[in-house]
Amino acid sequence: MTQTSSNGVVAYEIVDRIAWVSFNRPDKRNAMSPTLNRDMMEVLDLLEFHEDVGVLVLTGEGSAWTAGMDLKEYFRETEAKGLAGTRKAQSESYGWWARLRWYQKPTIAMVNGWCFGGGYGPLFGCDLAFAAEDAKFGLSEINWGILPGGGATKVATELMPLRKAMYHAMTGENISGTTAAEWGLVNEAVPLERLKDRVTEVAHVLLAKNPVALKATKDAVRRVGEMTYDNAQDYLIRAQEAANSFDGEGRKEGIRQFIDEKSYKPGLGTYDTSKTQG
Ligand code: COA
Numbered sequence: 001m002t003q004t005s006s007n008g009v010v011a012y013e014i015v016d017r018i019a020w021v022s023f024n025r026p027d028k029r030n031a032m033s034p035t036l037n038r039d040m041m042e043v044l045d046l047l048e049f050h051e052d053v054g055v056l057v058l059t060g061e062g063s064a065w066t067a068g069m070d071l072k073e074y075f076r077e078t079e080a081k082g083l084a085g086t087r088k089a090q091s092e093s094y095g096w097w098a099r100l101r102w103y104q105k106p107t108i109a110m111v112n113g114w115c116f117g118g119g120y121g122p123l124f125g126c127d128l129a130f131a132a133e134d135a136k137f138g139l140s141e142i143n144w145g146i147l148p149g150g151g152a153t154k155v156a157t158e159l160m161p162l163r164k165a166m167y168h169a170m171t172g173e174n175i176s177g178t179t180a181a182e183w184g185l186v187n188e189a190v191p192l193e194r195l196k197d198r199v200t201e202v203a204h205v206l207l208a209k210n211p212v213a214l215k216a217t218k219d220a221v222r223r224v225g226e227m228t229y230d231n232a233q234d235y236l237i238r239a240q241e242a243a244n245s246f247d248g249e250g251r252k253e254g255i256r257q258f259i260d261e262k263s264y265k266p267g268l269g270t271y272d273t274s275k276t277q278g
Contacts (some may be wrong), residue, residue: 005039011061017054018203019047019105026062032118033073037092044096047061048104054211055203058126059110065135069093069150093118093150099220100125106206106214110199111177111186116140117148120155127218129185130199131177132192137185138174148254159184208270210254212247216240224266249276 002013004024006192011024021043023030030036047053060066069075078089100107100122109126115137123129131137139156141148148156148169152211156165168183177189190198206214216239223233244251253276257263264271 006042007035007039009033009036010039010043012047013180014047014050014052017052017207018051018200019053019056021047021056021058023058023060023066025068026060028070029064029067030060030062031067031070032072032093033070034078034089034092035073036070037089037096040091041096041099044103048099053105056105057110057199057203058100058107058114058122061189062113065109065111065115066119066122067114067117068119068140071144074118090150093121097121097125097151102219104212104215106218108199108203109153109179109186110195111135111137111156112192112195117152118150120148120152121150123185124151124155124158128187128202130184130195130202131180131189132195133176133178133189134192135177135180135189136174137177137180138172139169140172142170143172153223208271208273210247210250212243212250216243
């Protein structure tokens with residue numbers, strides 16, 4: 001059953017251990033207002049350690065994933081309140097994007113339509129991203145007279161080669177979901193009618209994995225990019241050793257099922273995690 005946040009601008013539903021979370025302002029193309037940012041944090045809080053949730057999917061109601069920051073409520077109205085108003089609004093939006101980047105559960109962006117500007121924050125916050133082929137991605141900031149802030153420029157340069165990021169940011173031209181996949185903004189683009197099935201399929205792949213190993217892996221992928229090789233190697237040793245203390249017998253069971261039981265091959269799939277208590 002679909003539920004909504006305090007102000008109704010975020011919807012969510014848990015089905016088979018997948019939390020489907022939606023931007024829910026379709027009449028405003030899911031633009032991120034301060035209210036939406038607060039409600040999203042509320043919903044992320046609720047779901048992060050919920051025992052029925054193994055994967056979180058972020059999508060949008062209607063024709064948009066999100067049209068980015070709300071130009072009226074996020075920019076104009078908070079600016080009118082002075083520095084404190086602006087900083088508060090920034091901290092509320094950047095806060096939930098950071099929460100997503102380091103979320104306990106794996107996260108998937110399911111980009112069903114428009115994705116602009118500030119939307120690149122949560123897009124990057126999600127571990128994986130799948131888009132409709134006809135979705136539209138744009139750094140539209142330059143079209144209304146600002147630079148792509150709130151991390152959007154950083155996202156572009158993290159995910160795309162420099163020439164493409166520069167073109168994307170300077171021209172404000174939109175690209176399709178198909179091109180976004182080619183340029184590295186999303187993992188894959190599929191026809192809209194297949195998008196939910198594809199995301200469900202990927203979510204089930206993740207649900208079958210050892211959850212402690214999955215959280216350690218997603219954090220490691222984000223962390224090591226900034227490290228030297230030696231620092232990364234050292235971090236990965238420590239991260240695995242830390243994971244061992246929460247994983248119980250998980251990894252030993254993975255070895256046992258392959259070497260002793262011969263019930264699966266790690267090169268071809270996942271061990272049966274239900275046979276161990278994490
Ligand atoms: N901020 C505030 N309101 C927004 C918005 C945004 N980012 N994006 C859409 N809306 C509002 C519109 O003002 C309109 O409100 P109204 O019905 O009260 O007039 C409503 O949402 C529908 O938008 P509309 O432009 O009529 O929809 P569309 O389907 O024709 O076009 C977009 C969709 C996304 C192309 C267009 O709305 C747009 O360009 N939005 C701004 C995108 C942007 O630059 N975002 C960057 C933010 S950093």
